[in-house]
Amino acid sequence: MDEPLLQMKNLSVRFFTYQGVVRALENVDLTIQRGEIMGLVGETGCGKSVLARSILRLIADPPGKIMGGEVFFKGEDILKVSRKRLREIRGNDISMIFQEPMSSLNPVFTVGNQMQEVVILHQKVNSLQAKDICIQMLQQVKMPDPEQILSKYPHELSGGMRQRVMIAMELSCRPDLLIADEPTTALDVTVQGQVLTILDDLVRRLGVSVLFISHDLGVIAQLCDRVSVMYAGKIVERAPVWDLFAAPKHPYTHGLLQAIPSVDEERDPLLVIAGTVPGLIQPPEGCRFHPRCYRRFEPCDHVVPHFREDKKNHFVACHLYGDE
Amino acid sequence: MWTEFRKEHAWQIKEFFFTLRLLGRNPSAVAGFVIIFIMVWMALFAAWLSPYDPIHISLQERLSSPSSAHLFGTDEVGRDILSRIMYGARISLRIGVLVILIAGGCGAIIGAISGYLGQRIDNLIMRVMDVILSFPPLVLAMALAAALGPSLNNAILAVAFVMIPKFARMVRGEALAVKEKQFIAAARASGAKSLWIILHHILPNCFSSVIILATLILGETILIAASLSFIGLGAQPPTPEWGAMVSVGRKFLMDQWWYATFPGLFILMTVIGFNIFGDALRDILDPRIRR
C-alpha cells in the first residue's frame, strides 16, 4: 500500500470561550491517498471546517488550541514544523478554497494582480512568465477570454467565475492536496454543476488529491471517491462512496440519507432524526450520537465506541459493529 | 407577580449580572466607576457630609488657604469651598442626568422615525440635525441659554438641545440597519403599523448603543454646563456650581490658587470618570467580545 499523502492521527482541537471549553474535535483520524477525492460530510457544528483549518494550522489561538495529535503530510508532521516551512507548504503543497470567494479575494486589487502574486510567491518566475501561467490556468478552468479576466476586479465577476478563479489560483502551483471547504454551497445549482465538473476534471488530470467538505450529500455522491462522515467533532464512518450510500453502517449516516427529500422517489413524511445536534461544551457521554440514536443499547451512553474497520475499507465508530 | 416578572426577564437579569462581572474585571471600568461612585455619594449625602453650610458667609475667614478647618480653603465671602464642591456635585450630576434623559429620549425618537420612515422625512430631519451640528456645541448652547435667560433649568434645556442631534444621528444609523431585517418585514406583513414597529422593534434594538453614547456624552455635558456657568449663563449665585466657582476663582488664581483649582479638578475627574467607564462599557457590550 503506498504511503498516504496525508495522515491525521488523534487530532484534538478545543476552543476556550467564556461559556466553557468547546471540544470541537476529539481524536480524529483521517487519511488521504494520492490522487483521490475524499469527501468530508456533516452538518453545521460538526467540526468539518475546524478540521480543514487545523491541517494548515489556521485555527485562531486564542480562543482555539490544537490540543494533540499529528498530521503527517508526505512524512512531515505539519503541526510541528517551523513557521517558515509552514509558509512554504501553504499555497504550494497544500492549497485551500473557501465557500465565499468574495471574501477570499481582495476587492481592491485586480484578479490578475492577485493571481500573479501567488504564482510569483511560490514559483521563482518573473511577472511576464507569471502572467502566462495565469492565463494558462484560467484556460484550464474554462474561463472565456482569460486575458480580459485578468484585468477585472472581483466584484465584476459572478460567483461562479470567482470560484473558478480561486480554483485556478490555488492550483497554479500544482499542490499535492487541495482542501475545498464548501466551495459550491453559495452557488446556484446550474453554476455549481459547471464548477464541479471543472474541478473534477482538473484535479484528475493534475493528479491533485482533494479534501472536499460539504453538507450536501448529492454533491459528495457525484464527486468523491471515499467519504468520511462527521458528527459532533468525531468521525463516525468512513467508506468508499458506493459502500457508504448503498449500505451505510452508522445510524447517523443512515438517518441523514433518509432525511433528504429525493428528486426520484416519494418520501412522505421524511424520516427524521429526533432531537438536535448537541452543543460541544458538554457533549453527550459515551457515543456522542446516542441521545438521538434509534438503535442505542446498553454500552452506548457511557462507552466511547472505537473507530474500527468493519468491512474491507469501511470504518465505523458504533457499538453495533462490536468491539469484541 | 414577581415570579412572572422573573420568568419574563430571566435572561436580562442573567445578562445584567454577567455584564457586571465583566465590568468588575476591567480596570478602566472599575476606576471610572469608583470616581462616579464618589461623586454620586457626595451629591446624595452632601447634607450630611459637608462640614459647613455652603452658603454660609463668614467674612473674617475670606480667602483663607486650605487648612484643617477648611480643607479646600474658603472663597471671597468666606464660604467653605469643600462644602460648596459637595453641593456642587448635586448640581452637575443633575444637569448631566437631565440632559441625557431629554436629549437621549428626544434624539432616539427622532432618529428612529427618521431612519425607519426614510426618504423625504429622513432627508428633512437629517438636514435639520446637520444644521444644529454645524454650530460648535458651546457656542450654540450659549446662544440658547442667553436667549432663554440665565438660569440653571434653561442651561439644561440649552445643552440638551445641542446634544439631541448626536443621539438622533446614531439611532438613525441603527434604525437603517434594523429596518432591513426580516422580522421587520414580517411585522409589516402581520399588519403592524409604522409607529408600533418603531416603538416595539426599532427602539429596543438601539437601546444599548444609546446607553453607551449617554455615558460618553455625560462628561461633555458637564463640561458645557460648567462653561455656561463660567460665563454666567447657567447656575446663578449663590448656587455652588463648579463652573461658576472656577469662573469667579479665576480672578484670584495668582494668590489664592485653591479657589479655582479644586472645583476645576472635580470637573476634570468627573468627566474622565464617565469617559473611561463609558469606553469600557462599550467594549464590554460589543457582541463580538462577549461571545
Add this chain to the structure above:
Amino acid sequence: MTTPVIQAIDLVKYFPIYGGFIGRKVEYLKAVDSVSLTIHQGETLGLVGESGCGKTTVGYLILHLLKLDRGNILFKGVDVSTLRGHELQKIRKNLQVVFQDPQSSLDPRMLIKKTVGYPLEVNGIAKGAEVVTRVKTILSEVGLDEDHMYRYPHEFSGGQRQRIGIARALITGPEFIVFDEPTSALDVSVQAQILNLITELQRRHGYSYLFISHDLSVIKHVSHRIAVMYLGKIVETAPKATLFKHPLHPYTRALLTSVPKPDPGKRHSLEVLSGDVPSPVNVPSGCRFHPRCPEMTEVCRQDEPVTVEVETAHWVACHHPSTKNLERSNQ
C-alpha cells in the same frame, strides 16, 4: 371550479437604478416581468428558480410588502392590488409569511411570547390573557413547549426559530402563507422536521402555500404544482409529477439534470448549461433564456415566447418545447 385563493395576473415590478453623479435613473432592474400564477385552496404552489430570477420579489408583491408597478392580485376573487392603509390592514392577517434566515427573522430583543402574540394584538383580534392562551396553543402545535414563551431567540436553534416563525405566521389563522426559502439555512435533519411540520399543518388546517425555494428536491417534496422562474418570467408551470416526468422547457430540464443526486451509482455530467445567470438589468432580447439554450434558433433571439397550455394544467413559454421529451425523461 372554486375560486382560487390567490390569483396573480401579469405582475410587473421594475427597480430603478440610479447612476452617475446627478443620480439620474439610468436603467431598470426587471425583477418581475409579467408573472401570472394561481393558487387554489389547500394546495402548495412551489416557485423555483436560481438567484436573481425574481421569485422572492413575487412573494413580496403578493404580500404587499412592495408596491406593484402593473398587474392585479386577487384574493378569493377580490382585487386587492391597490389596497392601502386601513383596507390593507384588514386583509393582512390573512396573508402571512415565513422567512428564510432564522437569524434575522426574529427580533433578538423581543420575548417569544410577544413575537408570536403581537399579530393578535395589532390586528385587534385578542388582548391580554387570551393572547397568552393562544400563544401556548400555537407553540405546542408547532412542536415547542409552553415555557419557551419566556425566552429569547438566541436561546433556540435554527430549526426551533423557524418553528417560532411559523407559529407567528399561523396565530391569526391566515388562509394563505408565503414560505420564502424556509429551510435553506437549516441542516438536512432539521430541514426534514420542518418540512414535515409544514405539510402536516396544511393537511390539518387546509392552508394554501406559496413555497419559494431554489432547491428542487425540497420543492418536489412539498408542492402540488410547481412554477419555474427564470430572469423575471415564469417559463413553465405544471403539476409536480408531470414536471418531473416530462419537463418541456429546456431550462427546467437543465435544472433537473444539474441537481446532484445522492446516488453514486447514477453519476452523470452536471454541466448542462454554459455561461452564467445573466443579471436582470441587461435582459437578453426575445426569449430571455436564449443565450444559454441548447435549442436556440433565430426566432428565440427575436420574439418572446407566449405562454401556452400544452396539456392539461401544463403551461410553457418556449418556442421549442420538447414534446418528444416524454421518452427521454425516463432516464
